[in-house]
Amino acid sequence: MTATHTVKLRFADGAIRALEVGAEQTVLDAALAAGVPLLHQCRSGSCSSCLSHLVEGEALPRPGSSSTLLASEFAAGQRLLCVTQPKGDCTFELGYGSEEGAQPVVEAHAFVNAIEPIASNVVKLSLELAEGSWLACRPGQFIQVEVPGAGVLRSYSPVSTEADLPRLDLLIRLLPQGAMTSWLTCGAKVDDVVRITGPYGAFFLREKRRAPHIFVAGGTGLAPVLAMIDRIRQLGGRKPPMLLSFGCATPDVLFYLDELELRRQWLPTLETRICVDRGSNGDFHEGSPVSALTAADVRDPDTVAYLCGPQGMIDAATQRLIELGVAPENIFSEQFVPSN
Ligand code: FES
Incomplete structure (x- = not known):
């Protein structure tokens, strides 16, 4: 008889789904076989779409698999379900609702x-x-x-x-x-x-959150963040306070500044900080978009943060936001990896 383990998946909308996962199966494979929709894409540990948080039990990467998780993220309980096998009964939390993976x-x-x-x-x-x-x-x-x-x-x-x-x-x-x-x-x-x-991908605006939003974007990482800000503008009702910290290497490679200024005028609750690594000449914040964040930016413990850019910026922003009091589960990120 093949041993199976009971895995519980707790979704952000409160729904809980239980699965039996075989000894040789990954959690993602078992979930999809059972008709439980989980966000995924590459199925090989490289896109982070299937990111989850292990809150009970033990679960390890499938032997021979690779993953983009840092050792510190693994130690903090993060798991990529496409390459994760339970070693006993365990529970994972997902950062999205139970129907969102059905897209x-x-x-x-x-x-x-x-x-x-x-x-x-x-x-x-x-x-x-x-x-x-x-x-x-x-x-x-x-x-x-x-x-x-x-x-x-x-x-x-x-x-x-x-x-x-x-x-x-x-x-x-x-x-x-x-x-x-x-x-x-x-x-x-x-x-x-x-x-x-x-x-x-699992990096998308959680539309029901009304707490302050912090967006940190490097280079073309601005694109998804701007789509989120525009979506908030299109949604009815009171807008949350929003801070966008956006940076490029030098002033000559900055882009979309007029577009950002328009959003600032349309959205009185939006503050923008434009950053360059060097050569600001006093026109922009000199330093990374992470260095532009201050303690005064996080006054609400429910603050939500969205980060998009190179891995180094994401790691620095995550660490800084946690130091400032943002809960790790309220930080959503997408790194971009240049392809050649
Ligand atoms: S589906 Fe891409 S990392 Fe799991």
Whole structure:
């Protein structure tokens, strides 16, 4: 007889689902086999979509698997369910509601509407879904784009929201020798067709939270954060206090400053801090967007934070926000990893 362990999954909406997980199974495989919708994408420990928190029992990575979790995150109980096997009965908490994983991934085609350089190393790619196609993301989630002619996939979080559909706007950082960069700078033209799939990811706005929001974005990590702020603007009712700390390396590579100023005017509860690592000349905060955070920014213990940018910025922001009093379970993050 094969041993199984009872695994409880506690969702953010209070729902609890219990599963029997076989000795050789991962929690994600068992959940999907049992019809329990969990957010996931790569199924190989690399995208963090299936992140959960182990609150009872013991669960370890499947032998031979790899994962993007830091040792400190693992020690704090974080687990990627696609590569996690229970070693006894255990309980995991999920940072989303029990129905949110049921969102189906779809494939769609889209036309290129415009290709607009918005900084020396960032292009805004505007797509329009082909007739009959529909692909809606929660603000913060990402899609995958197949680079025409290269046959490789690249992941981007739209800066536009569902209200803008069928238009989908992406902010794309140009990388030397990048497949997407080569296409955008050498071959792409209006009316080209691209294949996209999505939505993916567990990094999305928790719309019911009314506590203050802190957003920390580095470079094109601004895209998902701006989609979240726009979604909050579109939602009815009182807006939470919001702080956006956004940074780039130098003033000449900053982008979307007019767009941010517009949001500030539309949303009186939004404060923006623009940061550059160097060369601010007094116009911007000099330092990382994490260094612009102060103790006065966290007065409410229920403060929610959304972080998007390179891994080093995410780690520093997480540590700083916890020091300032933000609860770890109220910090949501998405790192971006440049692909070459
Ligand atoms: S599904 Fe990508 S890390 Fe688990």
